[in-house]
Amino acid sequence: MRRDQTILAVITLGLLAYGFYQAIYVAPTEQTMGDIQRIFYYHVPSAWTAGVMFFVNFAASLVYLVRLSPGISKISAMIGNVVAAICVIATLLWRDPLYTWTVKFWLVFSIAVLYYLFWRLGKHTSQGRADAWAVSAAEVGVVFCTIVLITGPLWAKPVWGIWWTWDVRLTTTLVCWMIYVSYLMMRKFSNSSQTATLAAALAVFGFLDVPIVYMSIRWWRTQHPSPVFASQGGSIDPAMSHAVMMNWLAFLCLAGLLAWMRYTLDRRRQHLDYLHTMEALSVSDSARRPTELKGIR
């Protein structure tokens, strides 16, 4: 492990411990659900973290594609500005009891950070790096998405009395998970020497699909009565949202650390490929080198 990664690991551990303390001991017990509700402090941050990771995957794939042809980078910069502005406005206008102003602040903050990472770092990111970030983010995203899909039913069974319901958030998460698992499988089974290009194209398709999936399932579910999903109406205790936020920060650090380590690994793999290429090119038998043939006509 690199030195800076060790530092991040220590910070992450601290945050995880603090988040755990906040979630288990400080946050008040929820009135109707009881202690089982505390799983939310892991469930919700995992979901957000997975979302961030999938976004990183998308951004890295875009950087990769943009760098394939420099001509389109100007247009894509413009589109990027518009998309970022829409994201911020949509976040601020979104009406849902779960999105308090604290949450909105964090969302806008993370959009700004990602925007900065994308357009500032993107300029200096080589295709190899972009691809390494894409695959790392997708893998870590799938891990956190899996955590969401496991903790969700664990909470739902005692509270709703059922493991699963085809609610909009659950279904979108499941479809999202399937899309990114298929992305990873495609990378694994590819026998092309340009897997990165193919994967980047697929990542764009996948990310475009997620909002459409969300919308379609929302409409699907408004047509049929939702079984037991009760909205988290009313006011949320500040200690609760604090615990959620602290855990989100901790999970973001954890995901970042894992992705970073995975990134380092993938960069090493790329370097190894490069060494193999150089090795294949190095001429072992120098006598056979056709010096006389330079500048053949």
Add this chain to the structure above:
Amino acid sequence: MPTSSTKQTEANPQTEEQRISLDRVSKVFGRVAAVRETTLEFIHSRIYVLLGDNGAGKSTLLRLLAGLAQPTSGSITLHGYTRERMGYMAHASLLYDDLTGMENLRYFAQLYGVAATTDVESRCAGVMSSVALDPALAIPVRDYSQGMRQRLSLARAMVHSPEVMLLDEPFSNVDAASASQMTGLLSKLRHAGCLIVLVTHQLNIVKDIGDEFITFRAGQLISSRRRGQLRPTDIIQ
């Protein structure tokens, strides 16, 4: 050369000639270098014959020249040529088995925009007869003999009257009569200014029409000889 003067856009007299230059071109697949540090120059109105045993990298070199693969390192520069004006004949036939010869040619002629400049029908029929195939033959390519398929494949590669021909094993499974007919056609094209690079095992067929014979071994250029200077050691069986 009459055609090159009209196509010429470069002002520099040094680069006036139409040619393709390879500068230290390598292509690596995994851990194997199919083509290794190859520096070569292909000049118009000549026939280059690439020799070497299987896996020597000749076919890969043709794919690189055709733009089907990108070199791992090094560069390929076209002087006075464009990729559109190249004809490529691969080891596989590159033909649809369920279409007839004319249908195949017509489709590829359309892809090259032949329709915009000349009459597709007469062009395709002309190319077809130039390789001694009957344009009226209404059987699908799957019922062609191997030799006919090979000749149709050559016709497909030249349907847009290319200035560069890249031919991978054009004479494999071709009978002697067809082969001599094809070499006649190739040397006619060469005299018209066409640059021809062909890969073959059958040196006998091309030893009289080839201008330069380039031998590869394990991805590496071994020797390059003018016609007449060919030595028995250059030919690896």
Add this chain to the structure above:
Amino acid sequence: MSAANNSNTSNSAAAMLRANLAKDLRLEWRSKDALNAMGFFALLVVVIFALSFDPTAEESRRIAGGIFWVAFLFAAVVALNQTWAREMRNQVLDAYRVSPASASALFFGKVLGNFLFVGAIEAVVAPLFMVFYNLRPLGPAWQLIVVFLLGTWALVANGTFFAALSLRTRNREVMLPLLLFPISVPALLSMVEATTTILAGDGSAGMWIKMLAGYDVIFTVAGLLLFELVMNAE
């Protein structure tokens, strides 16, 4: 000069599209590989579902849309695998790649061709399906046609793209459904819901039709933009 160039390119793009479509139709007409396999497969799925669920029950009206579209999702995969297999035989795709013809012309031609093939099979199987399940649309029947057109386009536009993507993988026949199905979830949902709504005659399917249209536009554009990368990948 640029204006002349533009008209020239747009002309030739249309010509290439026509050439590609004509070639695909002719090839399919000669071999009928995709049509036969797909038609029989769709029929089998419909019959097997009919045997698994009681088709005469009133409930079947509510699941009929789902069964029909699932059958065609699977059947389309059979056809889509065929369309690129024929470009790989004798490596004809290489001949296309060395030509100046645009990748999007090939893609769009293939999408149109597949649209016609899948549409033709639907036109045959859909009446059979109505007979087997004793169905009769209670809502506006013309909307069914719109749903069929848009739904089929959604399947083949994405399917053609992902079939090309899976060409570059080991076990490509398996890879296509793995890539296609998750991405197609919203389209499938829209088709099924729209069809069911129209068959049952309760409420309007307008929203689902709009959804499908939006999906079609987004993914057709994305496919056209990204196909060149996929085709030229080594």
